[in-house]
Amino acid sequence: MEMTQWTVLVNFFVLSLEILQSTSNKLDNCKPVSYPKSCKELLHLYGCLPDGLYILSSSSGATYLTFCDMTTNGGGWTLVASIHENNMYGKCTVGDRWSSQQENNQNVPEGDGSWSNKVTFGTVEAATSDDFKNPGYYEITAQDMSVWHVPNELSVDQWKEKSIFRYHTENNFLNQYGGNLYNLYKAYPVRYKAGACKTNNGPSSPIVYDHGNAGSLPKFYGPSTTIEYEPGYISFRAFNNEQAALALCSGVKPVGCNVEHICIGGGGFFPEGGGRQCGDFAGFDWDGYGTHNGWSASKEITESVVMLFYR
Amino acid sequence: MEMTQWTVLVNFFVLSLEILQSTSNKLDNCKPVSYPKSCKELLHLYGCLPDGLYILSSSSGATYLTFCDMTTNGGGWTLVASIHENNMYGKCTVGDRWSSQQENNQNVPEGDGSWSNKVTFGTVEAATSDDFKNPGYYEITAQDMSVWHVPNELSVDQWKEKSIFRYHTENNFLNQYGGNLYNLYKAYPVRYKAGACKTNNGPSSPIVYDHGNAGSLPKFYGPSTTIEYEPGYISFRAFNNEQAALALCSGVKPVGCNVEHICIGGGGFFPEGGGRQCGDFAGFDWDGYGTHNGWSASKEITESVVMLFYR
Amino acid sequence: MEMTQWTVLVNFFVLSLEILQSTSNKLDNCKPVSYPKSCKELLHLYGCLPDGLYILSSSSGATYLTFCDMTTNGGGWTLVASIHENNMYGKCTVGDRWSSQQENNQNVPEGDGSWSNKVTFGTVEAATSDDFKNPGYYEITAQDMSVWHVPNELSVDQWKEKSIFRYHTENNFLNQYGGNLYNLYKAYPVRYKAGACKTNNGPSSPIVYDHGNAGSLPKFYGPSTTIEYEPGYISFRAFNNEQAALALCSGVKPVGCNVEHICIGGGGFFPEGGGRQCGDFAGFDWDGYGTHNGWSASKEITESVVMLFYR
Structure with a gap:
């Protein structure tokens, strides 16, 4: 081997080590640019x-943690929200973020407006203990939804197994309404x-x-409600007799006007009963808390969150 | 050195450089942990x-997303806060984070204290639907401010174009007050x-x-207020007749004592009218909501957030 | 080329490949930047x-900022929570996250439930101005706790020096209770x-x-309370005469039944005095705010947050 070859070799080494050096330095300052949306x-x-x-x-580059159902019906479901009744006795008080935290009030007809604004709250790990809404709610463009009713306080790894019922749509209905609930509720x-x-x-x-x-719906919603709905649907924005607006009717399509006992979320004013229907789970306790008598829902569904997924 | 040895060496080099190459490419997809402040x-x-x-x-290495106005008067303006009236009828109720969420209460003279503490809330994407305050509010050292009045519910890309008025200071006034509002309001x-x-x-x-x-101020603030202010200013901490404290008077310098109709934010106690002035937009509805009669502000300004920028 | 030159070359190669190897390994971990837990x-x-x-x-890969006490008794203490009384006059109103924000209410016996759920709130930088709870509270498995009482509104760099008292346990007591307060309060x-x-x-x-x-406890808790406790302990879940539940008694072990004057946090219902004990600092103001008369605590401890650390 001649001297020039030797020199070339050594220069190669020096170059290699310099690149390695700078690479290592860069790595110490690294994190990934972006996650999937x-x-x-x-x-x-x-x-x-x-x-x-x-x-x-999110599209702006901010990141958030959420739950993915990667297996049901092919998977790819993003959890974007949970509706949690923190206090069935509190009528539009603190924690009623899916209806109103301003007490029953005719002057606040949309209540907190969470269904059609970009306000986010809660965390995925507390989604069975508190309301939850992430940027996916308004950012993701989806075709279908799935819904889980999960007993309060359960940990993430128990949700699926212990949910009381779960379903999904598969007709791409969100295509007609702007691809997500944010746009649907704007309309x-x-x-x-x-x-x-x-x-x-x-x-x-x-669904x-x-x-x-x-067949299990009558176990959950009050006995008096059975003539109020057709099972096998998820429904959006329903009015009751007094023109109060409810947001989401899970598992049913309303055919009557007492929707406050089968639908959740809502605006900020419920005329009947001096505001007794104002709250995230509306009139689920009309004939007593968790009694499953008359118009009252069962304790089981009253003490479960409603989780909303997009795909 | 024999030819086979030489070949082995060269192959080693080629391999090394290929790995380095792929490593460098991967690195180009990385970005540093630390963002600008x-x-x-x-x-x-x-x-x-x-x-x-x-x-x-932030200085601690935590990150946050906000809006930058990169063009007005040379750009470089950081959005640090928005004041949003979620319910003009709610008098120091939930959502009145720039005054008090504790109802009108003499025992809570500073209310929630948001003007001079490090509590943060809201998100930039919901800054027209909710109160917003980020770490920049207390961390950035600035010379000047700009203010935008933006109609509620607008999306980020509509803010600038559809704002009802926008202005900035250019006299470096914040230098005298500790470089930001956090320090100004401590004083x-x-x-x-x-x-x-x-x-x-x-x-x-x-400004x-x-x-x-x-010239457009009389369109926004109530007709009775015109003798209460001098236009062309932004003003901080003003007292009214009853010694209630208001935080920020946008577009004006108060010369009278009915500042609750031209200033926003405040402490937790407003003696006049049984607390009817307690709230983020104080007495903007004194003669009716959005009426623009007497002391009442217009609907347009009542339903717009006030965004605060630093530079 | 001589043998020694050849050896040098081979060593160079081995070194290069080892560095490359470790670099590649690092890249494989470059997905989420993982911080210590x-x-x-x-x-x-x-x-x-x-x-x-x-x-x-957190175990899910989400990140959060908090304070580490790296020096006291060997260091390694993680701040997981602060209990802050935002309004001693507000009886289970907004901001009473360690008791209840639902007003004094027999139907909400656990109040907000923060002691035993995964809801998080606040930020470390505002931990002396607002309630704070991070994922460490329920995720970290610890042996011991330390507690700091820090005057409200102080900045992070002042906490340790200006705290009014600080102590730690060193008997690994958390081993018996699931390794953290989340599990302890489930039990x-x-x-x-x-x-x-x-x-x-x-x-x-x-402790x-x-x-x-x-010896300084009598300066902080009301004079009437001295027969109610044994000093030198930290205690968890104590009931008062009326069966209201208090969460944490700092510095003491209760031996009587008027625990609402020496313990903080609690459930959502306090029968005595029409709910005057409902709130994050319970009955600290029973004989006047900050008076240090009778059952009332001193102004100093009433206006200090209680910070909880794990190790």
Whole structure:
């Protein structure tokens, strides 16, 4: 080996080590640019992933942690919200973020407005103990929804197994309403007097059960409500007799006007009963808390959160 | 050295360089943990950037997303807060984070204390639907402020174009008050009975309009207020007749004692009218909500957030 | 080329490949930047670190900023919570997150439930101005606790020096209760009527003072309380005469039934005095705010937050 070859070799080494050096320095300051924007996108990247918590990016580059159902009906479902009744006795008090925290008040017909604004709250790990809404709610463009009713206080790894019922849509109904609930509710505002019962209700979509079935609805909603709904649907924005607006009717399509006992979330004013229906779970306790008598829902559904997923 | 040895060596080099290459490519997808601390710093790094959402770092290394106005008067303005009236009928109720959420109460003279503490709340994407305050409010050292009045519910990309008026200071007035509002309000507490009207008001700074002009103020504030202010200023901490403290008077310097109709934010106690002035937008509805009669402000300004920027 | 030259070359190669190897390994971990899960883990990595703010990871990969006491008794203490009385006059109103924000209410016996759920709130930088609870509270597995009483509104760098008293346990008592307060309070719920005074109180652990001493307790708690406690302990879940549940008794073990004057946090119902004991600092103002007369605590302890650390 000649001297020039030797020199070339040594120079190669020096160069290599300098690059390695700078590489190592850079690495110490590194983090990834961006995460997927939905569980669906994430699942497409990997092909197959377990259910669990994942980090997603919003379009602005901010990140948030949420739960992905990666297995039901092909997976790719992003948890975007949970509706939790923190105090059934509190009528539009602190914690009623899906209706109103301003007490029953005609001057605040949309209440807190959470269904159609970009305010976010809660964390995924506390989604069975508190209301939860993340940027996916208004950012993700989706075709379908799934819904889980999960008993309060359960940990993430218990949600699926112990949920009382779960279902999804599979007709791409969100395509017609702007791809998510934020846009749907912009078109169908959850506002007192924005319409009348039956005539101005928002859309419904048929559902497919993943756990439980339509036959168990009478176990959950009050006995008096059975003539008020058709099972097998998820429905959006329904008015009651007094023109109070309810946001979401899970498992049913309302056919009557006493929707406050089968629908959740709502605007900020409920005329009947001096505001006794104002709150995240509206009139679920009309004939007593968890009694499952008359118009009252069962304790089981009253003490479960309603989780909303997009795909 | 034989030819085979030489070949082995060269192959080693090629392999090494290929790995280095792929490593470097991966590195290009990485970015540093530490972001700039203000929009001004970010703009200096790049020379020229569009208005929009950016990630900033606080001094502790935590990150937050906010809006940067990168174009007005040279750009570099960091959004640090928005004051949003969630319920003009709620008098120091939930959501009145810039005054008090404890109802009108003499025992809570500073109310929630948000003007001079490090509590943060809200998100930039919901800054037209909810109160917003980020770490920049107390961390950034600034010289000047700009203010935007933006109609409620607008999306980030509509803010600038649809704002009802916008202005900035350009006299470096914040240099005299510790470089930000956190320090300014430590020196001029927003506290009931901390002073008297006119004699103990805090500082004012002249402003330059970027959209709208002083001539449009009478369209926004109530007709009765025109003798209460001098236009062309932003003012801080003003007392009313009853020694209630108001935090910020946008577009004006108060010369009278009915400042609750031209100033926003405040302490936790407003003696007049049984607390009817307690709330983020104080007495803007004194002669009816959005009527623009007597002391009442217009619907337009009542339903707009006030965004605060530093530079 | 001689043998020694050849050896040098080969050693160079081996070194290069090892560095490349470790670099590639690092890249594979470049997905989520993972931080340590506790201050203790962080301290073990570095051997020696100053007190201050650090970023930690929760098990899900989400990150949060908190304060680490890296020096007291060997260091490695993670701040997981602060209890702040935002308004002593507000009886279970907004801001009473460690008792109830639902007003005094027999139907909400656990109040907000913060002691035994995963709801998080506040920020470390505002931990002297607002309630604070981070994922460490329920995620970290610890042996011991330390507690600081820090005057309201102080900045992070002033906490330690200006705290009014500080102490820690060193008997690994948390081993018996699931490794953290979340699990401890699952076993000893902070719920009205879940037990009776003295007979059903939760555990106590002896403490070692780091600043101040047991002799100064009479300066802080009301003069009438001295027969109600034994100094030198931290105690959990104590009932009063009326079966209201208190969460944490700092510096003492209750021996009587008027625990609402020496313990903080609680459930959502306090029968005595029409709810005058409902709130984060319970009955600290029973004989006037900050008077230090009768059952009333001193102004100094009433206006200090209680910070909870794990190790």
